[in-house]
Amino acid sequence: MDTVEYLDPEKNFVVYDNYKLHRKATNSNKMTRWRCQQCKSISITVNSDDLIVRKPNGETIHNPKKCTKYFPVQKVCIIEYERLKYEAQTDHNFSFSKRYREIL
Numbered sequence: 338m339d340t341v342e343y344l345d346p347e348k349n350f351v352v353y354d355n356y357k358l359h360r361k362a363t364n365s366n367k368m369t370r371w372r373c374q375q376c377k378s379i380s381i382t383v384n385s386d387d388l389i390v391r392k393p394n395g396e397t398i399h400n401p402k403k404c405t406k407y408f409p410v411q412k413v414c415i416i417e418y419e420r421l422k423y424e425a426q427t428d429h430n431f432s433f434s435k436r437y438r439e440i441l
């Protein structure tokens with residue numbers, strides 16, 4: 338089984354097959370469902386160990402006109418961006434210029 342890749346520290350978004358999926362619901366058995374917000378067709382289920390336990394069956398596909406497919410480098414940028422955003426909201430001593438120097 339594959340491990341899911343989170344885009345943000347708060348775990349509201351994952352990237353699957355280079356598409357961004359949004360958290361839909363967490364069941365009582367700790368299974369979380371993630372769905373493409375743009376086509377609402379593609380979804381995956383992830384267990385509490387971050388393993389993907391259900392994938393799209395292959396017959397369902399994203400809408401090429403609606404859904405955004407990321408390049409691998411965009412994924413890296415989004416992860417860094419979401420981390421900075423999280424730090425800015427949670428760290429009282431957050432300094433954008435300092436973090437900018439550290440990252441670049």
Ligand SMILES: [Zn+2]
Nearest residue numbers: 373376399404
């Ligand atoms: Zn989609």
